[in-house]
Amino acid sequence: MEEGKLIENGGMPKFDITDLNLHYGTFHALKGINMKIRKNEITAFIGPSGCGKSTFLKTLNRMNDLVDNVKIEGGVKLDGKDIFKEMDAITLRHRVGMVFQQPNPFPKSVYDNVAYGPRIFGIHRKAELDEIVERSLRQAAIWDELKDRLNKSALGLSGGQQQRLCMARTLAVEPEVILMDEPTSALDPISTSKIEDLAMELKEKYTIVIVTHNMQQAARISDRTAFFLLGEMVEFNETGKVFSMPKDKRTEDYISGRFG
Amino acid sequence: MDTGKEKSMFAREYFWQGLMTLCGLFVIVLTIVIGAFLVYKGSATFTTFHHSLLEFLGSGDWTPQDDASGGGAVGALIFIVGSLCTCGLALLISTPFSLGSAIFITEISPKFGEKFYRPVVEIFAGIPSVVYGWVGLTVLVPAIKNVFHRQVGHSVLAAGLVLAVMIFPTITSVSADALRSVGKETRMAAYGLGSTRWQTIYRIVIPAAGPGVITGIIMGLARAFGEALAVAMVIGQTTALPTSIFSTTKTLTTEVAAQMGNAMEGGELKSALWTMALLLFLISLLFIFLIHMVSAKQPECSVRSEKKMLAKGATREKERIAEEKIDAMGGKA
Numbered sequence: 001m002e003e004g005k006l007i008e009n010g011g012m013p014k015f016d017i018t019d020l021n022l023h024y025g026t027f028h029a030l031k032g033i034n035m036k037i038r039k040n041e042i043t044a045f046i047g048p049s050g051c052g053k054s055t056f057l058k059t060l061n062r063m064n065d066l067v068d069n070v071k072i073e074g075g076v077k078l079d080g081k082d083i084f085k086e087m088d089a090i091t092l093r094h095r096v097g098m099v100f101q102q103p104n105p106f107p108k109s110v111y112d113n114v115a116y117g118p119r120i121f122g123i124h125r126k127a128e129l130d131e132i133v134e135r136s137l138r139q140a141a142i143w144d145e146l147k148d149r150l151n152k153s154a155l156g157l158s159g160g161q162q163q164r165l166c167m168a169r170t171l172a173v174e175p176e177v178i179l180m181d182e183p184t185s186a187l188d189p190i191s192t193s194k195i196e197d198l199a200m201e202l203k204e205k206y207t208i209v210i211v212t213h214n215m216q217q218a219a220r221i222s223d224r225t226a227f228f229l230l231g232e233m234v235e236f237n238e239t240g241k242v243f244s245m246p247k248d249k250r251t252e253d254y255i256s257g258r259f260g
Numbered sequence: 261m262d263t264g265k266e267k268s269m270f271a272r273e274y275f276w277q278g279l280m281t282l283c284g285l286f287v288i289v290l291t292i293v294i295g296a297f298l299v300y301k302g303s304a305t306f307t308t309f310h311h312s313l314l315e316f317l318g319s320g321d322w323t324p325q326d327d328a329s330g331g332g333a334v335g336a337l338i339f340i341v342g343s344l345c346t347c348g349l350a351l352l353i354s355t356p357f358s359l360g361s362a363i364f365i366t367e368i369s370p371k372f373g374e375k376f377y378r379p380v381v382e383i384f385a386g387i388p389s390v391v392y393g394w395v396g397l398t399v400l401v402p403a404i405k406n407v408f409h410r411q412v413g414h415s416v417l418a419a420g421l422v423l424a425v426m427i428f429p430t431i432t433s434v435s436a437d438a439l440r441s442v443g444k445e446t447r448m449a450a451y452g453l454g455s456t457r458w459q460t461i462y463r464i465v466i467p468a469a470g471p472g473v474i475t476g477i478i479m480g481l482a483r484a485f486g487e488a489l490a491v492a493m494v495i496g497q498t499t500a501l502p503t504s505i506f507s508t509t510k511t512l513t514t515e516v517a518a519q520m521g522n523a524m525e526g527g528e529l530k531s532a533l534w535t536m537a538l539l540l541f542l543i544s545l546l547f548i549f550l551i552h553m554v555s556a557k558q559p560e561c562s563v564r565s566e567k568k569m570l571a572k573g574a575t576r577e578k579e580r581i582a583e584e585k586i587d588a589m590g591g592k593a
Contacts, residue, residue, distance in 0.1 A: 061452070063448065063451065063452060066448075066451060090454050090455075090456055091454070092454075093451065093452060093453065093454035094453075094454040097452065097453065098452035100445060100448060100449065100452070102445050104443070104445035104446055104448065104449040105449070106446060106449065106450070106464055106468070107446070107467075107468045108467070116450075116453065116463070116464075117453045117454070119463075120453070120454070120455055120459050120463065166449070169449075169453065170452075170453070173453055173454065
């Protein structure tokens with residue numbers, strides 16, 4: 001897949017993860033993960049349920065901090081800076097946004113949903129907010145559908161619209177990285193393909209990491225794929241290679257549908 | 261397929277269904293009967309003794325005759341104002357503390373809050389009002405007298421403080437339920453955008469729980485309005501309009517409770533008291549109506565299971581209101 005581009009981006013990785021171990025109480029959920037995630041690429045995490053891929057994703061913007069009894073060892077560097085030691089979680093989450101599995105708009109209007117992020121950074125001028133809201137909704141390809149109902153409750157939208165609104169809400173704070181935790185698992189095929197198209201467009205400006213249960217999805221949109229099993233990262237390579245000639249027997253078994 | 265076994269199974273089904281329906285109907289009928297009885301008794305002031313509604317609600321002249329000939333004045337303004345002042349004050353004092361506690365229980369320290377703080381708050385609700393009143397009389401009244409250099413410590417302030425303590429658990433636990441029903445997904449969305457905990461609480465969680473919190477406040481207000489005994493012990497019981505928070509006065513409930521035993525059956529005083537009881541009944545109906553209005557505005561949550569949870573919460577609230585209503589009426593009748 002797009003060999004030239006991968007080489008072009010071969011500079012400093014966006015995320016540099018070294019020897020990452022994570023424990024939930026006594027459960028060893030992530031075992032010695034080493035990985036470099038590159039800029040302006042879509043990196044997909046695949047693997048069966050409970051393999052640690054979502055846990056790993058949530059480590060990247062420290063959402064795991066909110067869970068009790070989590071112990072994390074090892075280093076995660078964002079642009080060379082350790083996210084645990086040299087950054088606070090709030091700043092980190094400004095830079096590394098997240099889209100969740102279930103669409104989770106706030107029980108507010110469409111406008112207030114998108115304007116929430118800018119507002120907590122202290123942007124209150126109406127004109128500026130208007131501009132951010134329009135730009136973000138356009139980026140999320142949902143402006144035309146929603147421009148006439150900005151003041152309506154976001155909870156009245158369809159699931160697919162809600163998820164794209166959540167993308168717009170994340171884009172409004174202009175993060176550098178967008179983490180997506182199975183963003184399409186609750187959506188119908190048409191909404192799914194819209195989200196996928198969106199992810200492909202957004203990688204021009206952002207770095208995207210997506211967890212997916214759907215292997216076709218990983219194959220369709222990602223540049224690189226990591227396969228996780230029982231807390232270990234079994235294989236990480238260019239997506240084309242992972243799916244056409246996996247190096248590890250376990251990866252091959254999984255993608256050929258022998259388990260999972 | 262009409263075997264005997266099946267028949268008996270359905271017979272039992274119908275029996276229990278019938279019994280439960282009957283119990284439910286009984287409660288409804290009881291409420292309506294009490295309402296009708298109050299209207300019947302309370303209207304005598306206007307029909308038999310020919311007073312106007314305006315006089316009853318708008319005049320502070322309270323000299324009803326304790327016999328059937330009538331001719332006195334039945335202005336209940338003093339009691340209405342007394343009730344409004346004490347309850348308003350109680351609400352002003354109690355709401356910030358209750359909301360703070362609810363946030364503490366649900367957001368700041370859920371473990372300690374659930375295991376220790378919440379049970380303690382619920383014990384508050386179970387303390388009989390005579391105990392609140394007595395403690396108020398022994399501690400609060402002398403304290404107010406000394407701190408503010410008053411001749412007497414009995415006052416609207418004392419009543420407001422006692423009521424504030426009494427309604428604190430109601431507002432706290434209803435608000436805490438409302439805050440807790442805000443979905444985890446919603447909180448995660450806020451944190452994911454880089455919100456601090458406080459930003460998440462006051463920009464997302466509190467607005468989302470708003471209707472529930474307001475329901476709690478109205479329920480607290482209803483409880484304060486219906487309280488007679490504790491208020492009577494600390495308010496000083498003088499028939500005069502309050503001029504400051506240090507004034508002594510009376511409320512609707514304290515006057516009814518104080519006079520009902522002495523008043524002659526069929527006399528003007530008795531009728532006026534019944535009218536006040538009717539007014540209390542109407543006020544509690546108004547509160548319940550308000551609660552329904554507010555909970556109808558309850559925002560839906562993004563996830564279906566959340567909707568179900570909310571629906572359950574609303575039913576629980578309604579049940580609680582119904583219980584309170586019966587309690588309140590039991591106290592008055």
